[in-house]
Amino acid sequence: MINPARRPRLVDGAVIVLLAAGSVLQLHADQVGSVAVWIVAALTVVAPAARRRCPCTVALVVIGADIWLWFHGVHLIGDTAVGLAVYSAGRYAPRPRSYAILFASELWIAGVMVSGHVDNPTDVLGAAPLIAAFWAAGLIVQRVRRDAALLRTLTERLRQEQAANARRAVHEERGRIARELHDTVSHHLTAVAVHADAARLSLGDDPATAESGLRLISRSATAALEEMRLLLGVLHAAPEQPPPPSADDLTELLDAAGHAGLRVRTELGSGLAELPPAVQASVYRIVQEALTNVVKHAGPTRVHVRAVQTCDGEVRVAVENEPGTRSGPHVPGSGSGLAGMRSRVTIFGGGLAAGPRADGGFRVEAVIPIDEPGEGTR
Template sequence: MLRKRSISRQVLDATYAVVFVLLLLPSTLNGVAGTAGVGVLVGFGIALAFRRRSPRWSLALAWVLAVVQMVGGVLPLSADTAIFAILYCSAAYGDNLVRRLGLVSAVVGGVIAALYLAYVDGDPFSAPREEVIREPRLVQFAFLLAGLWAMLGLSWALGRLAYARRTAIESAHARELAEVHQARAEHEVAIEQERNRIARDMHDIVAHSLAVVIAQADGARYVRTVDPAAVDTALTTISGTARDALSDVRVLLGQLRHSQGDLPNPTPGDLERLLDQMRATGLTIDSSVDTTEVPLGAGAHLALYRIAQESLTNALRHGDPHKPVTVAIESDSAGIELTVRNSMSSTRPMSESGGHGVAGMKERAGLSGGTCTASGDGSTWTVTAWLPAATSTKGIG
């Protein structure tokens, strides 16, 4: 199989092969090998030209040339040094099979070459049999085998080291690229989460503020003839609600522009002001707030406030205005629980799947490590949220 290589590297290999043939051509022509030696030299030059592009075929051609050289009785040539480069490339650029074949070639080729050099002189079939087993030839064979194995094995080992180094560099680059993609994906997820958070805040601010403004405006229109002072109170409430909403929206817009900053973190006093503000709209609220201080995180504080705000806004918009809304906050060492219950209106039904308010409350509680449920039984609508204390892991899923 041909391996894809850059054009410049192919040209370099071909140039190296041509220079190799031209440098050794004079000594080969002047030697005793003659035309057969020139053919072997050219063959090794071709093997060198595509040793990196196709190590498998280069190694196969080297074996063919070695067999031809031995069968033709051609004595060892300088061109045989090309075998070292071919073995190197089989280990450095070949696949697993080619690397194994290169190692086998180094071992088996060393044995065959040592036998040929030790026992064959000219014609490989002319040596007397009794001369084959003489002791001097055995010693010569042993030394030749050790030397050939050392050189051939070293060539293959160097190629294997080059392959390991290249693989390590490629793996490092792949890891760096994967880390870049992971960081980019995490950044995109963080951006999407921030957009969702801002969208939730915008929904809570606008929905709550408009509900209060509408309720106050409608109430002032109805009572202006019998209680003119109530109109001033309503207008004051509308003005304060609008200013607070405008301030919060400006903070959100600043986050969109600069990707930094948060809305001011609500405090227990803000929750009391929220209840007073909703009472000012005409909503009757029976509250029971546990004053025990619970160490909530910043996210849980904001979630508690927004869930209470959304629940009361829904009660104002969809609940029965003639019946009170109960708000209960209970706390212990594990966390804090908020329960908002209101009567349902037959003309303005509430639905768990309608709008984004319920989904936003559940998402806020979940991001803070808590839970939130919202459901009705036909006559009442109940929102229950539990948020863990800062030192508690309960409810984190």
């Protein structure tokens, strides 16, 4: 198979061989014995070897040599070398120089016609459109090759951008899954830790309480495993993806918080279910993470959960608890809970405030702007 890098040189070599063979046969048939004519004829044959690197120089040399041969009564195989040189100028030369070569070639034809060295000038006149056709063919090929190269470049750039977008989408999806895993599993595992402590402390004095705690541990662990299975299934291209939580799921979440020992007072707006799904999911995750932190750090205490939509086109979510009564070993935190909540509200251009209250409790408040009540997704 021919190496693509060598193909142009092989083509030029074949052209030179054909031109040389035709010129030798014609000069021999015309019985031309002048050494100068043979040298100039050889120049018109050899010069096209550089037509790709120096198209304008080659065209001027070939045209000049051909004019000299015409004035000495020699017409080499229909002046094929001139056509090739003009084509090469149109194909490889910059546009202004290419026009100059076309003009020079047409001047060559006009000079031959008025020189008196041809019996019938009209025979030469037919070469003018032929030379222009050679030049135009070169120009068209140049444009087609340039457009093809540009198309290949754009295609490669598009392929790279698509690959980058795919990698970015995978990265974002993995980040979303990591946040979902943290929000859901942390909630359940915190409940497991709290109930395990309570069951251990009441095992000897109150077996019924210990048994109830163990049932809650089993329920929370099962729920955590199920949610982990669903979310990790996304990483393995599972056909079904767990639906995002909605405002309707808040009731079940608050009931679970009650089972964990929290005394929850709620204030939920009536229009939460009409919010965009992404906003509903963020409200749920913020409440879930805040309650998880209460159970983890404060233990059984009073909590006020408020989630309402204001007339200013905002959703305000507040979770605040009284000072905690938690005993037993401290449940360590990862430090990513507040960061995850802040990331969620930042996506919508909102804000998050979190900090201790004056009485020793803790308060988390998020503000999420929305476009229109009841609108779909952002």
